[in-house]
Each structure stands twice: as structure tokens, then as C-alpha cells.
Amino acid sequence: MAQVHNDKYKPFPQVKLTDRQWPGKTIDKAPIWMSTDLRDGNQALFEPMNQQKKMEMFETLCRIGFKEIEIAFPSASETEFNFVRGLIEGGHIPDDVTIEVLTQAREHLIRRTFESLRGARRAIIHIYNATCPAFRDFVFGMSKAEVIKMAVDAVHLIRQLAAEMPETEIVLEYSPELFTATELEFAKEVCDAVTAAWGATPQRKVILNLPATVEVATPNVYADQIEWMHRHLARRDSVLISVHPHNDRGTAIAAAELGLMAGADRVEGCLFGNGERTGNVDLVTLALNLHTQGVDPQLDFSDINNVARVYEHCTQLPIHPRHPYAGDLVFTAFSGSHQDAIKKGFAAQKADATWAVPYLPIDPADVGRSYDSIIRVNSQSGKGGISYIMEHDYGIVMPRRLQVEFSGVVQRHADSHGGEISGEEIWQLFADTYLNAGAQVRYREHHLFEEGGQQAIRLGVDINGVAHNLNGVGNGPINAAMHALTSAGLQAQVRSYEERSMVPAGDDGNASAVAFIEMAASGCGECYGVGIDSNIVTASIKALVSGINRLPQSAPQKTA
Known part of the structure; x- marks a missing residue:
């Protein structure tokens, strides 16, 4: 990369919050979750989902347990509008799920959005307008007063249209776009104007979504911004603070977690971090992070493989094999x-x-x-x-x-x-x-019997392809078999012996015996022999034969 002057990028100013409380907090309950996979996530795809894939994704989100799902930007296109209508008219929305739709704070777009919602039981209307200096000055050429008026006029219109559609419960959500790059005092001024225009009460709360539309600072700065708003907003008991972190700096998860510690009630994001540029906050990782701390995330990822398959099918985006919790290799160790x-x-x-x-x-x-x-x-x-x-x-x-x-x-x-x-x-x-160690000695059969108070064996083996019937006596089957093999000139000593049952995975009732015999021969070092059989004595004799075959030694001496 070409060298950049150090003064080209300036650190984002720290929030003046010397008595911040969030560092001492822990997350002890799940937030309100809102999935924007069908809106923010969908608009980030090189090939947006068709109606069938959007329906499959919607049903999957419902099964996971999302109670708020942003399904579309219905004023943006007929495809988006028709999907909303299809969900409502087809009766596909569960009674405990609230759909959400996004619109800019512009009259014709708001009216079109309301048309898409007719017949819905409950819906969140999510409006936004940009509030930061760069957008005010360079993109829209608006003053602070004009920005506030734009937001308040949109809220008044939504109240009017909601009153004309009493069969649908309308919840207001407002986002000061580019919140993290907006002066905090002005962000508060806009948000307070919105809650006042809506007539927010504890029974009729407004969702104030404070997005890191673009990550411009470290997560602790975002937490300070959220805590500052949490402590200074008017009508705080009539507001749900929502966070919507993007991942431009790769810290969306941390930003969301610290934001919750700082007073946020709600999190917006996508499965596996899908979204514009580097994506939204990853709701899968965020939820399972809670799970690892003993907090019930209120989302069901007990079949993560199925969720991953649906996501990859609908978005045509791969999940990295090392993606937290869901990647193919995250539970795999090579080291x-x-x-x-x-x-x-x-x-x-x-x-x-x-x-x-x-x-x-x-x-x-x-x-x-x-x-x-x-x-x-x-x-x-x-x-x-x-x-x-x-x-x-x-x-x-x-x-x-x-x-x-x-x-x-x-x-x-x-x-x-x-x-x-x-x-x-x-x-x-x-x-x-x-x-299958070597071909020098091969086991065929054996017969045990008592002789003079000791264990005796007749052992049938092939040595270099020639059949031999060997006899041995000892203080047990293994000792007797070793003496029989020694009689054929096969010199070795048993150093250790272990036997265990062997039950392969998925085999409930067919245990075999496995014998391990560590053997040594003069000048040849040590090695193991292993034998497997349903009979432990047979397994042990096979282990002896295995060990002798593995010991580097000269051909057995000729015996009478």
C-alpha cells in the first residue's frame, strides 16, 4: 500500500464520559433480537434472493426464534412490495412474530410502505434519515433544523396513516443514520424530537436504533456513545434502544456486546454477519457467545448445520470453515x-x-x-x-x-x-x-490343555509358508505360547501385556478383545504386537505373532 500521511486519518474523538458504567456490567439476559437478513442482508447480495428463497429464509428465521424480522424495503421495488403482500395474504406470519419494513423519511415512500402492510396484525415501520455532518453538508445540503423537521414530519405522517389503519398495530422505529459519526448532542436532539412527535409512553414505546452504519472507532467508543444516549435521552422509559453495528473495522461483535452493557435493549443484525461492505453484526456468534456464558440466548441454534445450509443456499455465500461455532473446522484440531x-x-x-x-x-x-x-x-x-x-x-x-x-x-x-x-x-x-504384520509367521489355530499342573498348548502356525505344529508349556496361555514359538527358533521376550475390550463406534453389542504385547529381542530393540479376536486367549496369541513378525530378526533356527 502506498504510504499515507499520518494526518490523513484522524482518530474519532472520545466521548466525554469520565464516569462510564458499562465496563463493570455483564450481560445477564438476551436482548430483543431483530433479523435484517431479508432486507439489509438481501440488498448486499450480488444476486438478491427470489421469492422462494426469501420465503425459505423467513421460515428458517421463525424456527430459530426471531420475534422481529425486517422483511423488506417495500417502496424500493415491486419485488419487495409483493413479498410483503405475499407473507400477509398467505398467512405466513406466526402470531408471535412482528414484521418490520424500512423506508426513508419521505412522504411518497412512507405512503407506499403503508400500502404494503394492509391486513397485517402488527408491524414495525422503520424510518431513517442521515444526521452526520458529512451527509448534512455534502450529500443533502441540509441544516440541522431541516434534518430534524424531516424526521418529525415523517413521524406525523406515520401517526396519521396508522390511525387510518386501526386493524394493524404500528410500532415506530427511528434511526439517525451514521449515528456514530453524528455529534451526540445533535443525535439526542433529533431522537427526542421523534419521541415527542410520536407521543411515546411506556405503553407505546419508540425503538431508537443507533447504528454504527460505518464503524469509525473502537468498540469502547461506541459503548460510550450508547451509554451517553441511555443516560441523557428524554422519555427513556418510553424508548427501546437498539444497536445495529456494521463490521468495517472487524469489531461488530464487540461493539454489540459492549453496547448491551452500556444500556441497549435490542440488537439488529444478520445470520453469519451478512450485509453491506464487511457485513452486519453476526447474530449467530452473538447469540452463542451468550450461551457460552450460561445466558439463554432465546434463539435455537441446536441444528447449526441446517441453518448454515439454508443460509448458503439462499444467499449463495459460503461460510468460512473457521467461522465461529458454525464453520466446518471450528471443532477440529490438527495440532x-x-x-x-x-x-x-x-x-x-x-x-x-x-x-x-x-x-x-x-x-x-x-x-x-x-x-x-x-x-x-x-x-x-x-x-x-x-x-x-x-x-x-x-x-x-x-x-x-x-x-x-x-x-x-x-x-x-x-x-x-x-x-x-x-x-x-x-x-x-x-x-x-x-x-497384518509381515508374512514370516501366521497363526492358524491353538488348543489348550493341562499338563503336570501347568498350562500346555498345541499351536498351529505357518512359518515362511511351511505348516508347523508347536508345543509349549508355561504358567499361563501366553507363557506357554511363547515357549512354543521359541521352540521353533523364534527368539523374543514379553516385556508387557495388556488386554481390553474393543467396541467400535456405533456397534452396541459386538465387543471384541484386543491384546497388546510389548516384545523385545536381543539387539533388536522393542516393539508392540496387537491381536484382535472375540476370544481373549486367541487375541493374545495373535498379538505374540504380530510382535514376532515386527521384530527385525534373522530367520528362525531349524528345529528337530
Whole structure:
């Protein structure tokens, strides 16, 4: 970027609010939510939604639980007008949902807007006019008095038209556009004039929407502006303060949260932050942020995947894979240390305890996500992630030293092939390394019996393709089988033995036994053998054979 003189951009002036209260506040209840996906969000699309997609989006917003939905700018086009009429005439608006429509503070646009609402049970008329110096001076050439008159005249007209349409309850919403760039004293003057013209009362409140139409300062400045208005507005008990943050500086979420701490009652925004330029505040993230703090957001995102699919279909905009809460990869860890911490956290997490799994700020199940893709493996992954997949997907809980050994196998594969390794690939590597290890010795069968107070075994194996029937005696089946294999010149020692049940994910009643035997041979180091069978003794003998095949050793000595 070309160098810009430091004096080209000046910091937005701080609000003179030395006794600000919002930093000490917390959000302890959900705000009034208003979705503008069908208006602000729709006008930001390179291909606006058609009637069918708008209806699908409207129904989805209702299912999520939005009680106020801005559905259109009906005076802007026949398409917008007809959509409003279709919702009303088709009886598609639930009784507990209030529709909202936007119009500029101009007489002919207001009259056309009222025409679109005939027959509605309840509706919010949202009017706006620009109030900041740049628009007053350069865009419209209006004085402050003219700006106030424009807003007040619009309110008088709305009162008149509402009285002529008594079957519809009309709620007034007013936005001083570019509020964040407007002098606070003047913003208050305009808003007070509007509430006075409407005759606002606690029973007939006005919604004063104070938008960050363009983000021009840090979120704390916006919070100061909201708190200043909250403390200085006339008829505060007859007003609902609404915030409508845009995301030009990338801080819309913070601005909305701090605005609520500063006294706002209501939030306007879109699913996944859709909207002009960098978008509106993301209502999904904002609501689920509340959820993580133990506050009921009053919106249902328990099937986040479905909401995301509808959004992407209707808007033709993709959701980033790392988008908070909803992205395909937000519950996925590739880093080895992260995977290890998540695995241990899941093992310790109790069903009725406070959620405390490392690196997961929310239980994926709360938004309808499964645990299947929480841990995925690539060249950055470690033993924790690999062992999690083996345990979660295939029911194999590996001893720690086997985790270390097998992670090296997976790491070498990842380094040589690149990219992500699927769970199926990890299982195949495990099977090739341990269950199908080598062809030197192959297990066929065994028979156990007692001999002289000890365990005896007749073991049938193939050694280098030649059938052998071996005999051994020991203090147990494994010791006897090891003696039988040693009699064929297969030299090894058992260093450790573990056995566990194995219940693959989704398999409720077909547990198998898995045996892990750590083995060593002189000058050959140590390695693991693994055996799986429905019978634990058979699994253990298979693990012995697996370990012998994996030990680098010379061919067995010829036996008589």
C-alpha cells in the first residue's frame, strides 16, 4: 500500500464520559433480537434472493426464534412490495412474530410502505434519515433544523396513516443514520424530537436504533456513545434502544456486546454477519457467545448445520470453515498438543458437570454437531489426536507407549504423502502395521490343555509358508505360547501385556478383545504386537505373532 500521511486519518474523538458504567456490567439476559437478513442482508447480495428463497429464509428465521424480522424495503421495488403482500395474504406470519419494513423519511415512500402492510396484525415501520455532518453538508445540503423537521414530519405522517389503519398495530422505529459519526448532542436532539412527535409512553414505546452504519472507532467508543444516549435521552422509559453495528473495522461483535452493557435493549443484525461492505453484526456468534456464558440466548441454534445450509443456499455465500461455532473446522484440531488436551478433557468431562474441555469453548452437541471431526490428523498432529480417533472411531484404547510408537508410523505417512489423513487411512495403517504384520509367521489355530499342573498348548502356525505344529508349556496361555514359538527358533521376550475390550463406534453389542504385547529381542530393540479376536486367549496369541513378525530378526533356527 502506498504510504499515507499520518494526518490523513484522524482518530474519532472520545466521548466525554469520565464516569462510564458499562465496563463493570455483564450481560445477564438476551436482548430483543431483530433479523435484517431479508432486507439489509438481501440488498448486499450480488444476486438478491427470489421469492422462494426469501420465503425459505423467513421460515428458517421463525424456527430459530426471531420475534422481529425486517422483511423488506417495500417502496424500493415491486419485488419487495409483493413479498410483503405475499407473507400477509398467505398467512405466513406466526402470531408471535412482528414484521418490520424500512423506508426513508419521505412522504411518497412512507405512503407506499403503508400500502404494503394492509391486513397485517402488527408491524414495525422503520424510518431513517442521515444526521452526520458529512451527509448534512455534502450529500443533502441540509441544516440541522431541516434534518430534524424531516424526521418529525415523517413521524406525523406515520401517526396519521396508522390511525387510518386501526386493524394493524404500528410500532415506530427511528434511526439517525451514521449515528456514530453524528455529534451526540445533535443525535439526542433529533431522537427526542421523534419521541415527542410520536407521543411515546411506556405503553407505546419508540425503538431508537443507533447504528454504527460505518464503524469509525473502537468498540469502547461506541459503548460510550450508547451509554451517553441511555443516560441523557428524554422519555427513556418510553424508548427501546437498539444497536445495529456494521463490521468495517472487524469489531461488530464487540461493539454489540459492549453496547448491551452500556444500556441497549435490542440488537439488529444478520445470520453469519451478512450485509453491506464487511457485513452486519453476526447474530449467530452473538447469540452463542451468550450461551457460552450460561445466558439463554432465546434463539435455537441446536441444528447449526441446517441453518448454515439454508443460509448458503439462499444467499449463495459460503461460510468460512473457521467461522465461529458454525464453520466446518471450528471443532477440529490438527495440532498434536491440542489433540492431546482435547482427548484428556473428554475423558474427564462428566455429563452433569460444567463444560471444561480444553480448546472447545462450547459442547459441539449443543449446536447439533457430532464429535466425529473434532480431531483430525495431518503432519502436525501427535499421538493424542491419533489415539482419540482410534478410541472414538474404532474402540481401541492404546497403551501410552504404543501411542508413541504408532504416532511415528502415522507421522512418516503424513510427511511422505502430505495433506490430511482420514480415520479410515489411520485404521488401515494400524491394521497393516500390527494386525497384518509381515508374512514370516501366521497363526492358524491353538488348543489348550493341562499338563503336570501347568498350562500346555498345541499351536498351529505357518512359518515362511511351511505348516508347523508347536508345543509349549508355561504358567499361563501366553507363557506357554511363547515357549512354543521359541521352540521353533523364534527368539523374543514379553516385556508387557495388556488386554481390553474393543467396541467400535456405533456397534452396541459386538465387543471384541484386543491384546497388546510389548516384545523385545536381543539387539533388536522393542516393539508392540496387537491381536484382535472375540476370544481373549486367541487375541493374545495373535498379538505374540504380530510382535514376532515386527521384530527385525534373522530367520528362525531349524528345529528337530
